[in-house]
Amino acid sequence: MRRALELAERGRYGVSPNPMVGCVIVRDGAIVAEGWHRRAGEAHAEIDALQECDDPHGATMFVSLEPCCHTGRTGPCSEAVAAAGLARLVVAMRDPHEIVDGRGIAAIRAAGVEVTEGVLESEARRLNEKFTWAATNKLPFVLLKAAMTLDGKLATVARESQWITAEAAREKSLALREEYDAILIGSGTVVADNPGLTRRLGWNQSITPWTRAVVDAGDALSPHAQLFSDGGRTILFTPKAPDDLPSNVDVVPMQAVNGRLDLVAVLRELYRRGVQSLIVEGGSLLHSDLIRRGLWQKMVVFVAPAVIGGADAPSIFSGEGVSRLTDAYRFRFDRAELVGTDLMITAYNKS
Numbered sequence: 454m455r456r457a458l459e460l461a462e463r464g465r466y467g468v469s470p471n472p473m474v475g476c477v478i479v480r481d482g483a484i485v486a487e488g489w490h491r492r493a494g495e496a497h498a499e500i501d502a503l504q505e506c507d508d509p510h511g512a513t514m515f516v517s518l519e520p521c522c523h524t525g526r527t528g529p530c531s532e533a534v535a536a537a538g539l540a541r542l543v544v545a546m547r548d549p550h551e552i553v554d555g556r557g558i559a560a561i562r563a564a565g566v567e568v569t570e571g572v573l574e575s576e577a578r579r580l581n582e583k584f585t586w587a588a589t590n591k592l593p594f595v596l597l598k599a600a601m602t603l604d605g606k607l608a609t610v611a612r613e614s615q616w617i618t619a620e621a622a623r624e625k626s627l628a629l630r631e632e633y634d635a636i637l638i639g640s641g642t643v644v645a646d647n648p649g650l651t652r653r654l655g656w657n658q659s660i661t662p663w664t665r666a667v668v669d670a671g672d673a674l675s676p677h678a679q680l681f682s683d684g685g686r687t688i689l690f691t692p693k694a695p696d697d698l699p700s701n702v703d704v705v706p707m708q709a710v711n712g713r714l715d716l717v718a719v720l721r722e723l724y725r726r727g728v729q730s731l732i733v734e735g736g737s738l739l740h741s742d743l744i745r746r747g748l749w750q751k752m753v754v755f756v757a758p759a760v761i762g763g764a765d766a767p768s769i770f771s772g773e774g775v776s777r778l779t780d781a782y783r784f785r786f787d788r789a790e791l792v793g794t795d796l797m798i799t800a801y802n803k804s
C-alpha cells in the first residue's frame with residue numbers, strides 16, 4: 454500500500470478534479486504490475502495496473518482509494534476489478550463521493566473477491582485531503598497562506614510587503630499554486646500590491662483551469678489592476694464593479710454587510726464553478742475573517758527572521774482581538790521546516 458500511495462503522489466499536479474490514486478498488483482509477495490491516475494479523462498489507477506498485468510487471476514490488488522462504480526469520463530473500475538479474477542482487494546480508504554461511498558467495494562465483494570479496507574487509511578486521507586474535504590462538504594478545501602515577520606506582520610506600516618521572505622520561500626509558495634485550483638485575495642491586497650497571481654512554474658497539467666478571485670466590498674478598485682487587465686481569468690465578488698472592466702473579468706454581484714461579503718457564499722459559488730481547492734493569499738482582513746469564522750482547513754505560514762513592528766502594520770489576524778485566552782482561535786501545528794533562510798509552518802484547523 455505504501456508503494457500504491459507513492460504512485461498516487463505522481464498525479465499531484467495532474468488529476469484535478471479527480472483524486473490521486475495509485476495501484477499495485479501482487480502475486481506470491483512480488484509486485485507484478487503498477488498503475489496510477491495521471492489526469493481526469495485518462496485511465497484510473499486500477500485500469501492502468503490491470504493493463505500492465507499479464508495474468509491477474511488469483512492475485513491481490515492494493516489500491517489507495519475505493520474503486521469507482523460509476524461511468525464518468527471513463528467506465529466503472531469496480532466492474533473491471535470484479536471481472537479480472539483477482540483473489541483479493543486491499544483498499545486504503547472509501548471514496549467519500551456520494552456516487553461511490555462503499556458501493557464500489559460492495560460490488561466487488563458481491564463478485565466473490567475478498568476485500569480488506571482501511572490499510573494506511575490516514576496516509577491516504579492526507580494525500581487526498583483536498584478531494585476528501587470537497588467531496589464531503591461541497592465546499593473548496595481552503596489553504597491560508599501568508600508570509601510574515603517574526604512579530605506576525607504581513608506588511609510594514611506603509612503597506613510594503615514585497616518581499617518579506619527570501620527566494621526559496623517564494624518558490625515554495627509558487628509550487629503550492631500548482632496543486633490548487635484557485636486563488637483568492639482581498640481588495641486591499643489588489644490595491645497595495647497589484648499582484649498577478651499567476652501559475653508560472655508550468656507543473657500543473659490538469660483539466661481544471663486556474664481561477665483567480667477577489668473579494669471587494671467597496672469601490673476602490675481600478676479596472677487597470679494587473680489581475681483584471683492581463684487577459685487571464687478572474688472572478689470579482691463585489692456589490693459594485695468598477696466601470697470599464699475588461700471582459701475576461703467575471704463579476705459576481707454580492708451584497709456587503711458592514712463592509713464585508715459573506716465568505717460562505719463566496720466559497721459556495723467557487724465550488725459551484727468547479728473549484729475544489731483554494732489558496733487564500735491575504736491580506737490581513739481576509740485571513741482574519743476566515744479565521745474568525747473557522748472557514749479554513751490548512752495554513753502555511755512562512756516566517757522570516759526579521760521584525761518590523763508598528764501597531765498599525767497588518768498582521769495575520771486583525772480587528773477586535775479576544776480578551777480571554779479561552780476564546781483564542783486555536784489550531785494544530787503539523788510541521789515546521791527551514792526553507793532557505795525562512796521557517797515554513799504547516800498547521801491544520803481542528804475540525
Ligand SMILES: NC(=O)c1ccc[n+]([C@@H]2O[C@H](COP(=O)([O-])OP(=O)(O)OC[C@H]3O[C@@H](n4cnc5c(N)ncnc54)[C@H](OP(=O)(O)O)[C@@H]3O)[C@@H](O)[C@H]2O)c1
Nearest residue numbers: 600608614639640641642670671714735736737738739742
Ligand atoms: N505577507 C503576506 O503574505 C501578504 C499577503 C497579502 C497581502 N499582504 C499585505 O496585506 C495588506 C492588505 O491587507 P488588508 O487587510 O488591507 O486587505 P485585504 O484583506 O487584502 O482586503 C480586505 C478588503 O477585502 C474586502 N472584503 C470583502 N469581503 C471581505 C471579507 N468577508 N473579509 C475581508 N475582506 C473582505 C474589503 O473590501 P473594501 O475595502 O472594498 O471594503 C476589505 O477591506 C497589504 O499591505 C499587503 O501588502 C501581505
Ligand SMILES: [Zn+2]
Nearest residue numbers: 497520521530
Ligand atoms: Zn475508477
